[in-house]
Amino acid sequence: MALYSAFFLVELLGIIIAVLCAIYVYFKYVAFDYWSSRNVVSYETIVPFGSMWPVFSVKYSMGEFFRDAYLKFKKNPFFGVYTFHKPALVINDPDIIRLVLTKDFTHFHDRGVYSEEKIDPLSAHLFAVPGAKWKYLRTKFSPTFTSSKMKQMFFTVKDCSETLAAFVADKAKNSELVEVKDLVARFSTDVIASTAFGLDCKSIENPDVEFRKMGRKAFATRPLTNFLSLFAPFILKTFRMPVTDKDVTKFFISAFKETVEYRQANNIVRKDFMDLIMQLMNKGYVKNDDELKPAQSSALDSERITMMEGAAQAFVFWLAGFETSSSTVTHCLYELALHQDLQDKVADEINTVLQELGGVSYDSVKAMPYLAKVVDETLRKYPSVPILNRECTKEFQLPGTGLRIEKGTALVIPVLGIQSDPDIYPEPEKFDPERFNEENVASRHQYTYLPFGEGPRNCIGMRFGLVQTKVAIISLLSKYRFKPGPNLKVPMVMDKGNLVHCPDSNGIVLRIEER
Numbered sequence: 001m002a003l004y005s006a007f008f009l010v011e012l013l014g015i016i017i018a019v020l021c022a023i024y025v026y027f028k029y030v031a032f033d034y035w036s037s038r039n040v041v042s043y044e045t046i047v048p049f050g051s052m053w054p055v056f057s058v059k060y061s062m063g064e065f066f067r068d069a070y071l072k073f074k075k076n077p078f079f080g081v082y083t084f085h086k087p088a089l090v091i092n093d094p095d096i097i098r099l100v101l102t103k104d105f106t107h108f109h110d111r112g113v114y115s116e117e118k119i120d121p122l123s124a125h126l127f128a129v130p131g132a133k134w135k136y137l138r139t140k141f142s143p144t145f146t147s148s149k150m151k152q153m154f155f156t157v158k159d160c161s162e163t164l165a166a167f168v169a170d171k172a173k174n175s176e177l178v179e180v181k182d183l184v185a186r187f188s189t190d191v192i193a194s195t196a197f198g199l200d201c202k203s204i205e206n207p208d209v210e211f212r213k214m215g216r217k218a219f220a221t222r223p224l225t226n227f228l229s230l231f232a233p234f235i236l237k238t239f240r241m242p243v244t245d246k247d248v249t250k251f252f253i254s255a256f257k258e259t260v261e262y263r264q265a266n267n268i269v270r271k272d273f274m275d276l277i278m279q280l281m282n283k284g285y286v287k288n289d290d291e292l293k294p295a296q297s298s299a300l301d302s303e304r305i306t307m308m309e310g311a312a313q314a315f316v317f318w319l320a321g322f323e324t325s326s327s328t329v330t331h332c333l334y335e336l337a338l339h340q341d342l343q344d345k346v347a348d349e350i351n352t353v354l355q356e357l358g359g360v361s362y363d364s365v366k367a368m369p370y371l372a373k374v375v376d377e378t379l380r381k382y383p384s385v386p387i388l389n390r391e392c393t394k395e396f397q398l399p400g401t402g403l404r405i406e407k408g409t410a411l412v413i414p415v416l417g418i419q420s421d422p423d424i425y426p427e428p429e430k431f432d433p434e435r436f437n438e439e440n441v442a443s444r445h446q447y448t449y450l451p452f453g454e455g456p457r458n459c460i461g462m463r464f465g466l467v468q469t470k471v472a473i474i475s476l477l478s479k480y481r482f483k484p485g486p487n488l489k490v491p492m493v494m495d496k497g498n499l500v501h502c503p504d505s506n507g508i509v510l511r512i513e514e515r
Contacts, residue, residue, distance in 0.1 A: 023048065024047050026085075027048055027085060028047055031087075032045050032050070032082060034080070034087040035087060039402065039403075040079065040080045040089070040403065041073060041079045042079060042080035042081060042082070043072075043073075043079065043080070043082075048084055049084065050081065050082030050084050050085065050086070051069075051081040051082045051083070052081070052082075055223075055227060056224075056227070058223055058496045058497050059496070061494050061496045061497070061498065061501065062227070062230070062387060063387060063494075063501045064386075064494065066386065066387050066412060066414040066416065067414060067416045067417040068417075069081070069417070070092060070417025070418065070421070071420070073090075073092065074421060077092055077093035078090060078091050078093065078403075081412070083410070086232065086410065087409065087410075088231070088409070088410035088411065088412055089409060089410070089411050089412070090411075090412045091411060091412070091413050091414075092414070094418070094445040094447035094448050095445075095447075097447045097450075097454075098447045099398075100411060101388075101390075101413070101447070101453065101454045101458075102454060102455035105455050105457070106393075106394065107394045107395075107405075108390040108392055109131070109134070109135075109393055109456070109457065110134070110391045110393050111128060111130075111389045111390060111391065112130075112233070112391030112410050113127075113128050113229060113233060113389055114128060114228070114229035114230075114233035114236055114237075114243050115128035115130065115233075116233075119237070119242050120242035120243055120244050120249070121249065121253065121308050121311070121312060122244045122248075122249050122252060122253070122311065122312050123242070123243055123244060123312070125137075125313055125316035126141060126313060126316060126460060130391075130393075131393070136303075137305075137313070138456070140285075141280070141460060143285075144273065144276040144280075145461055145463060145464060147463070149276065150463050151362045152271035152272075153272055154471075156191065156195050156272060157191050157195075157468050158360055158361075158471060160187055160190045160191045161187070161360070161472055161474070163187075163190070163202075163204050164204055164475055165479055168183070168512055172480045172514045173514060175512070176511070177485050177486075177509050177510070177511055177512075178510060178511075179508065180329075180330050180334075180507070180508050181326070181502075181508050182207065182507060184325075184329045184330050184333075184472060185215070185326045186203040186207055186212060187326070188322045188323075188325045188326040189201065189211060189212050189215050190202065190204055191468055193211050194272065195272040195317075196272075196273045196314045196318050196321075197211075197274060198259040198263065198270065198272065199211060199259070210251070214248050214252070217248050218244070218245065218319070219322075219323065219500075223496075225243060226497070226498070226499045229243045229499075230499065244315075252314075252315050253308075256311040256315075260274075260281070260307065260310070263275075264278075273314070273317055277310045277313060277314060278310070280305045281304055281305055281306070281310050282304065283304065284303050320459065320465070321461060321465055323384055324384045324465045324469075325469045327382065327500060327501070327503075328375065328382070328384060328465075329472045329473060330503065331381070331492070332375065332378040332473060333476070333510060334492060334503075335381070335431040337482040337483055337484050339431060340481075342374070342433065343481065343482065345370060346370055346374050346473075347478065347481075347515065349368055350371060350478050351478055353367050353368050360471065360474055360475070365471060368474075371470060371473065371474070372436070372470075373434065373437065374473075375466065375470060375473070376433070376435075376449075377432060377435055377436060380419045380425065380449060380451070381428070381429075382492075382501055383416055383419060383451040383501055384500050384502070385415065385451070385452075385500070385501070386414075386415055387412050387413060387414055387415055388412070388450065390411040391408065391410055391411065392408060392409040392410075392411065393407065394407060395407050413450065415450045415451065418448050418450070419450075419451075421448075424444065424445075477515075479514070479515055480512050480513065480514060480515055481512070482511070482513075483510060483513065484510060485508075485511055487509065488508070488509060489506075492508070
């Protein structure tokens with residue numbers, strides 16, 4: 001019996017070794033031959049991770065990996081990488097980026113990222129859904145982000161910013177240290193909780209409220225899941241794994257439903273994003289400002305979105321608005337603390353405009369050109385979304401090359417890499433708002449600055465995100481000065497396991513003083 005068991009174990013070991021050898025040969029000489037067989041240079045590979053071992057090992061964040069890969073291969077218009085056995089094409093040339101994002105958008109209209117409504121209902125949002133579903137939702141939600149709708153929601157943002165400024169008043173009076181990443185995240189939480197969910201959660205004063213707790217849980221760093229959601233969603237779908245934490249899903253769906261039902265039962269109308277979603281649920285369209293006719297006229301007007309579709313869009317509005325705004329404000333205050341001359345210049349502009357126009361308003365925010373440059377430069381150096389994903393949905397012959405991009409091929413646009421290119425932005429590590437004066441902007445290719453993407457699938461909430469960011473900065477710099485804390489890291493240390501380009505868990509500690 002013992003002899004039989006030994007033979008069995010030897011045979012089993014031989015089978016395992018044979019299978020592993022076969023897998024190795026397949027990856028090394030079949031899968032990883034995809035780009036070389038098409039005369040495309042590619043990043044080095046490790047079986048079975050493909051090119052992505054630096055990301056899997058959390059040595060680099062996603063943005064840092066593609067930045068360094070871009071800088072290595074930037075003389076090529078594109079290069080190949082592999083996610084496990086699947087090839088992906090990284091686009092360096094801004095003219096080709098223009099084709100992918102705009103001119104030939106019909107060949108690349110999907111992101112190719114995780115979206116599985118039955119497994120993860122909150123993943124069926126505008127950012128992730130493919131094809132016809134995306135077109136349907138984009139058409140429905142575009143009227144909710146017009147300038148007039150932004151003006152209506154502006155007062156909520158302003159109220160939250162005043163709460164933020166008042167909360168740090170005593171800290172500034174005593175010249176205390178503040179961790180600005182968490183502080184600004186609480187401001188963003190209050191703004192989005194109010195506009196998207198109709199909740200006054202007061203997380204600025206109380207960081208342990210349930211909405212803030214669930215927000216932290218939603219953004220908890222899960223490197224493997226985050227990576228698979230972008231580059232190998234088929235694995236998550238195969239094993240029926242949701243990207244959104246189950247407790248987070250339950251909380252946000254419940255919060256959304258309760259707000260909808262309360263407003264309907266009590267005939268409550270507020271000028272916020274929740275009200276616009278409810279219009280789409282009740283009527284199928286968003287009213288024009290004269291409130292007499294739909295904001296659009298098409299066959300889609302009669303189709304109402306479902307409760308779950310509304311919840312998913314409110315959730316992604318929260319995700320996108322929260323992270324883009326809070327990260328950008330944090331990065332901006334960090335740079336201005338290191339460059340006191342720039343901080344004084346933008347603070348002087350802020351206070352001059354506020355005095356001339358009678359305080360913070362939608363129009364006064366738009367009347368601050370230097371602040372706009374400062375925010376643009378912040379997004380250049382620290383784009384919250386460091387890469388853009390696309391998927392080829394219809395075979396495409398790349399003009400001027402011999403490359404035919406097959407249907408289903410993933411494409412990556414290395415935003416952080418392009419915006420860190422010294423040939424495009426000299427001394428890219430230097431924080432210089434004058435990169436965004438009219439002359440410098442006109443001298444650069446439009447598709448070398450992509451913090452919100454470009455084309456039909458750009459960030460639909462860009463204007464709201466920028467307003468939220470600027471109002472937070474205005475509320476703080478109009479009254480307070482920020483200086484580096486004693487242990488501030490220069491350069492900033494980024495979170496290696498996060499899809500978003502943001503500081504690590506140690507945060508950003510600055511000293512705040514009265515101005």
